Amino acid sequence: MPLLARTVTTPLAIEVRRGAVAELGTLLHDRRISGGGDVAVVVGPGQGDRIAEMVRPGLGNADVFHIAGGTLDAAAELGERLGARSYDAVVGIGGGKTIDTTKYAATRFGIPMVTVATSLANDGIASPTASLSHGGRRNSYGVQIPIAVIVDLDFVENGPxxxxxxxxxxxxxxxxxxxxxxxxxxxxxxxxxxxxxxxxxxxxxxxxxxxxxxxxxxxxxxxxxxxxxxxxxxxxxxxxxxxxxxxxxxxxxxxxxxxxxxxxxxxxxxxxxxxxxxxxxxxxxxxxxxxxxxxxxxxxxxxxxxxxxxxxxxxxxxxxxxxxxxxxxxxxxxxxxxxxxxxxxxxxxxxxxxx
Structure with a gap:
């Protein structure tokens, strides 16, 4: 009798713990997402500079992009910047607006995307959609789910x-x-x-x-x-x-x-x-x-x-x-x-x- 099953696409890694941001480079290496740290790190306003400094030692070849996300225009602009170089992955670090903007840009240019959530405000952490504003309205756009999902409880705890x-x-x-x-x-x-x-x-x-x-x-x-x-x-x-x-x-x-x-x-x-x-x-x-x-x-x-x-x-x-x-x-x-x-x-x- 044949066995029938469906294939379900899921992230390679899901980690919810403290200290995850500081150990990002190790996780990407161990999961064979990026051995040499050739990634684009996207951070939003607020704690962006602090986060960038935390991840930089473990990602020597990373480029850090600061964005004010949440709009389709911001996602398109980020996509153009990502297209200027070949990356193993793009890492979106922050809240929902930063993550959704990164998911859309990564999908548009076919780059694997890693979510590093610093807040728990919605289910966009691992969803196949990005909620972005355009023309005065907020719309949902289909995107690829992240290849890895990381939640750092240190940042979640310190957030509002x-x-x-x-x-x-x-x-x-x-x-x-x-x-x-x-x-x-x-x-x-x-x-x-x-x-x-x-x-x-x-x-x-x-x-x-x-x-x-x-x-x-x-x-x-x-x-x-x-x-x-x-x-x-x-x-x-x-x-x-x-x-x-x-x-x-x-x-x-x-x-x-x-x-x-x-x-x-x-x-x-x-x-x-x-x-x-x-x-x-x-x-x-x-x-x-x-x-x-x-x-x-x-x-x-x-x-x-x-x-x-x-x-x-x-x-x-x-x-x-x-x-x-x-x-x-x-x-x-x-x-x-x-x-x-x-x-x-x-x-x-x-x-x-x-x-």
Whole structure:
């Protein structure tokens, strides 16, 4: 009987620990990514100079590029600079904007890319997409997943708590994305990928049930792994379906209507709570609310800086942001009056849960 299996592209190395940045050269050598340090190191603003000095001793032939990332133009400019020399790999060190800019530029010129994350604000660490602004709008672009993913907990710990909180919201929203996908499977017969679902849901479940705090290494490691696994779930399925449901539609709508009033992770976290309420999953809602409250995350539109009317407007606009995606929002197809009523019910449910 033949054995059938799929081939899944994953990073050669995934390391989550302290001191990873300082030992970057050793890791690249040991993993045979670059024996002589012929790499391009891309760093963002803020701690860029400090990071560059830390990695330089172990990467004698490296070129260091400083960027202000986050836009398609910045990624295209970086790509042109990378094309001036042959590199074994390009190493993106920093937060989401730096990493996404580097992923896009590396993909465009066919250079293997290594992610070195110094914050845990979203699942772009290992995802096959890059979120970049262009023409006043933020768009997602398909890219190759990194050949290696490294998270340095020293930098994560010293960064703003709000970045870590955003990462928690992004990782927890995977539970809503999977629930929306399963709804589409039941209602419309949309094919569902069990492996992608397993990666996405299991990692989020580990996070929601973790007893630690955002200052604990064990919790930060679990968060990093959840964000990495979410990115790999997207790579396995070939789309962001395992990690993006009605929660992300609401966040995209907020950005389109009101600009970035809060971080992506905060917005999708609140969106996930509201969608979970809409599905009538009271036990899951209570679980998520208590987890998010414990870690200091937003749970209401007001926490995001939005009025109820503005949030209702975003919910109404949300389905148009992803016309190809079926979620609880498309399933209910709520009128403006129905959205207002549901939002009042959501507020009542939160009061019952948190007092």
């Amino acid at each position: 708590d709000r970045q870590t909180q955003a990462g928690i919201g992004d990782a927890l929203s995977d539970l809503n994305a999977v629930a929306d996908w399963e709804l589409a499977h039941r209602e419309r017969g949309e094919p569902i990928d069990g492996l992608a679902v397993t990666l996405s849901r299991a990692s989020a479940e580990a996070l929601v049930n973790h007893p630690g705090k955002i200052t604990d290494d064990a919790f930060l490691t679990t968060l990093a792994e959840a964000l990495i696994m979410g990115g790999l779930a997207s790579a396995v399925h070939g789309t962001t379906r395992p990690v993006s449901g009605g929660c992300h539609e609401i966040s995209h709508a907020i950005d389109a209507l009101f600009g970035e009033v809060a971080s992506h992770g905060e917005q999708v976290g609140v969106g996930a709570l509201f969608c979970t309420y809409l599905r009538g999953e009271q036990e899951r809602l209570a679980q998520l609310v208590h987890c998010m409250r414990r870690h200091g995350l937003s749970i209401t539109p007001a926490d995001l800086g939005l009025t109820d009317a503005q949030f209702a407007q975003a919910v109404a606009h949300a389905p148009s942001t992803r016309p190809d995606r079926y979620t609880i929002l498309e399933h209910l197809a709520m009128s403006p009056a129905e959205i207002d009523t549901r939002l009042e019910g959501y507020a009542d449910a939160l009061r019952d849960l948190v007092g």
